[in-house]
Amino acid sequence: xxTTLSEDLYERAARVMVGGVSSPVRAFKxxxxxxxxxxxxxxSTIRDVDGNAYIDYVxxxxxxxxxxxxxxxxxxxxxxxxxxxxxxxxxxxxxRLAEKVCSAIPSMEKVRFVNSGTEATMSALRLARAxxxxxxxxxxxxxxxxxxxxxxxxxxxxxxxxxxxxxxGVPGYIGADAITVPYNDVPAVENxxxxxxxxxxxxxVEPVAGNMGVVVPEPGFLEAVRKLCTQxxxxxxxxxxxxxxxxxxxxxxxxxxxxxxxxCLGKIIGGGFPVGAYGARREVMQMxxxxxxxxxxxxxxxxxxxxxxxxxxxxxxxxxxYRRLEDRSARLEEGLKHEAASAGLQIxxxxxxxxVGLFFGSKEVRNFEAAKGTRFKLYAGFHRSMLxxxxxxxxxxxxxxxxxxxxxxxxxxxxxESAGRAFRKVPR
Ligand SMILES: *Cc1c(COP(=O)(O)O)cnc(C)c1O
Numbered sequence: 001x002x003t004t005l006s007e008d009l010y011e012r013a014a015r016v017m018v019g020g021v022s023s024p025v026r027a028f029k030x031x032x033x034x035x036x037x038x039x040x041x042x043x044s045t046i047r048d049v050d051g052n053a054y055i056d057y058v059x060x061x062x063x064x065x066x067x068x069x070x071x072x073x074x075x076x077x078x079x080x081x082x083x084x085x086x087x088x089x090x091x092x093x094x095x096r097l098a099e100k101v102c103s104a105i106p107s108m109e110k111v112r113f114v115n116s117g118t119e120a121t122m123s124a125l126r127l128a129r130a131x132x133x134x135x136x137x138x139x140x141x142x143x144x145x146x147x148x149x150x151x152x153x154x155x156x157x158x159x160x161x162x163x164x165x166x167x168x169g170v171p172g173y174i175g176a177d178a179i180t181v182p183y184n185d186v187p188a189v190e191n192x193x194x195x196x197x198x199x200x201x202x203x204x205v206e207p208v209a210g211n212m213g214v215v216v217p218e219p220g221f222l223e224a225v226r227k228l229c230t231q232x233x234x235x236x237x238x239x240x241x242x243x244x245x246x247x248x249x250x251x252x253x254x255x256x257x258x259x260x261x262x263x264c265l266g267k268i269i270g271g272g273f274p275v276g277a278y279g280a281r282r283e284v285m286q287m288x289x290x291x292x293x294x295x296x297x298x299x300x301x302x303x304x305x306x307x308x309x310x311x312x313x314x315x316x317x318x319x320x321x322y323r324r325l326e327d328r329s330a331r332l333e334e335g336l337k338h339e340a341a342s343a344g345l346q347i348x349x350x351x352x353x354x355x356v357g358l359f360f361g362s363k364e365v366r367n368f369e370a371a372k373g374t375r376f377k378l379y380a381g382f383h384r385s386m387l388x389x390x391x392x393x394x395x396x397x398x399x400x401x402x403x404x405x406x407x408x409x410x411x412x413x414x415x416x417e418s419a420g421r422a423f424r425k426v427p428r
Contacts, residue, residue, distance in 0.1 A: 001388050003036060005049045010034040024158040031383040031395045041068025043406035046392060054392035055411050057356075059402040061394075062210075062242050062267040065325075065354070066316055067406025073271050073312040080308035086300060093307035100314050101269065101277060104249045105240075107259045108279030112288060113302040117241035117266030118146030120276035121204065123288075123296045124262045125150060127278070128202035128235040130287050130294045138192055138203040138234070140183045142212035142368025142398075145204055145239050145264075154180040156211030156368065161396040183215055183367040186224040197232040202262070204237040207252030210400040211242075212371040214350040214357025222258050229261070235284070241266035241276070242400065245317060247353045255352075271309030274300075321405045325354040328412050329403045332356060335416030343423035348374070354403040360426070371398065378426050385425050389418035 013020035019027040021035060028035045037049045044067050046056045059065070066073065080093065098111050114120050125148075129135055137150055144157035152159065152167040153175050159167070166175060179196060181188035183205075193200065203225055209215035229236040238260035243252040245268040253260055261284060266276040279285065288294045333349050333356060340347040346362040359365050360375040360382075379397035386393050391414075393401060403412075 001052055003034070003048065003050050003052070006037045007034050009037045009049065025161050025394070025396050025399065028395045030161045030397065031380040033384060033387075035395070036387070036392075043067040043069075044404055044408065044411045052390065054387070054390050055407070055415055056392045057401040057403065057415075058392055058394050059404050060272060062246065062400070062402055063270060063272050065246060065268050065321075065402075065404055066313055067404040070313070070316070070406070072316060073309055076308045076312035077271075077273075077305055080305045083304070085305055086303055088299065091302070091304040091307065093304050093311055094302040097269070097307045097311045097314070100311065101265065102279065104314070105244070105251055105253065105263060105279070107253060107261075107281065108263050109282045110285035111277050111279035112285070112296065113307070114276040114278070114296075114298055115274045115300055115303075116146065116276045117239075117264065118148055118276070119298070120241065120264040120266055120278045121145040121151060121237070121239055122148035124237050124264050124278045125202060125204070126296065127280070127284065127287055127294050128237060128262060130292075131284055132201045132233065132235060134199050134201035134234070135177050136196055136199040136201060137178045138189070138196075138200050139178055139180050140205055140209070141180050142183060142215070142371060143204075143206045143209055143239070144211035145206075146241075149174045150178055151204075153178055154368070156209070156398060158396075160212055160368070160372075160398040182369060183209055183212075184218045184221050185367065186221060189225055189228055193228045193232050193234075197234070200232060200234040202235040202237050203229050204239055206239050206242065207256065207258070208243050208247060208352045208355060210355055210357075212368045212398050213359055213365065214352065214355050214400050215365060215367065215371065216350050216352055217256065218366065222256055226258050226260075235261040237262045237264065239264045242355065243352075244268060245314060246355060246402075248322065249317060252352075268313060269310045270306050271311075271313035273303070273306035273309045275303075275306045275310055316405075322353070324405055325403060328407050328409065329354045329356055331409070331412050332403060332415065335412065336419055339416055339420035340423050343420065343426075344428065345423045345426055347423075356401040356403065358401065359397070382422050382426055385422035386418060389422060391415050391418050
């Protein structure tokens with residue numbers, strides 16, 4: 001595989017851009033080699049500037065549930081661009097997307113659009129603090145809620161990838177307001193509420209964790225967090241930035257039958273454009289300006305091009321799409337397990353629908369501690385071998401593989417065959 005153009009571009013990029021990238025994990029630090037510059041994508045396949053093609057399991061870190069350059073999404077976006085790219089005033093696509101989101105997710109009676117998942121979670125916490133007149137935040141080890149100050153201790157995603165326990169530049173008093181407990185650990189949650197209950201404004205959780213690899217909520221875990229929040233007058237925030245419209249149209253809250261107080265969305269609802277959203281029941285949302293005192297605003301929020309992309313994407317997500325996503329992802333899971341076993345390699349796969357988490361090692365992974373206890377160092381070589389095979393995996397062992405509706409059975413079979421060869425190269 002020749003990647004000379006990517007290497008030259010990366011050298012140029014590293015001179016003028018931090019780490020040569022716009023977001024840390026993209027720099028390939030955890031897997032080695034230089035990041036690959038992408039030129040185009042169609043369906044399940046992306047092409048780099050050197051002309052190599054890859055079956056894509058990053059899918060822009062989640063948003064591209066329909067694959068790349070879906071014709072209906074492209075058409076909607078082009079039409080929106082021709083009408084005008086931004087007005088800073090209400091538009092019809094924005095209204096229609098709001099109606100669509102609120103009808104798919106009944107706990108969201110009202111919604112506010114923002115430009116990223118980070119903005120959604122940051123604003124949701126501000127709202128919860130205002131609503132409860134409390135300051136403390138309960139969160140979970142290895143979950144990632146974007147890069148706002150309060151969420152940057154013991155977080156997953158890039159901080160896990162770079163092995164950063166917290167971030168520089170976050171004042172100690174902000175970190176001190178966060179109580180972090182292990183995922184899937186009900187006694188730890190009970191204990192946190194016993195010690196700090198009257199001060200906890202909100203508990204925030206990824207209802208399926210997707211930023212420490214994939215970690216599945218055990219039966220009773222989300223139920224217990226819900227119950228304790230209700231008992232102590234704290235709000236429950238579901239960070240469904242990944243899971244919203246990914247694991248089911250109604251998100252993980254629909255899948256598991258739990259009603260959070262506030263929901264955060266992002267990724268898929270922007271159809272490949274920068275969009276986030278948060279929403280809750282009317283009584284909570286009326287705290288937000290201009291209805292209430294919680295200030296939150298955005299010059300490009302509800303951007304009509306982004307709204308059109310989101311709307312076109314959500315319109316194509318029917319039951320058949322989710323059935324196909326489940327079918328392809330289950331086939332990938334089974335295939336990977338089978339190939340690993342015949343290569344004499346122990347792996348673990350955690351999967352909910354089209355969120356697939358691959359861990360090296362034999363132990364069950366039910367929290368961040370366990371994820372860090374896997375043989376994640378083996379991932380770098382595996383990642384490299386898969387690139388050579390024409391399969392683009394996330395450049396970190398602590399991220400999710402996303403299957404899209406554009407992945408064909410043939411794509412999955414080719415991926416499994418490639419993994420078979422790549423597993424055999426992994427040192428025992
Ligand atoms: C990606 C992500 C975010 C942050 O969204 P950005 O758009 O990257 O700011 C927040 N929460 C979760 C669960 C995410 O996966």
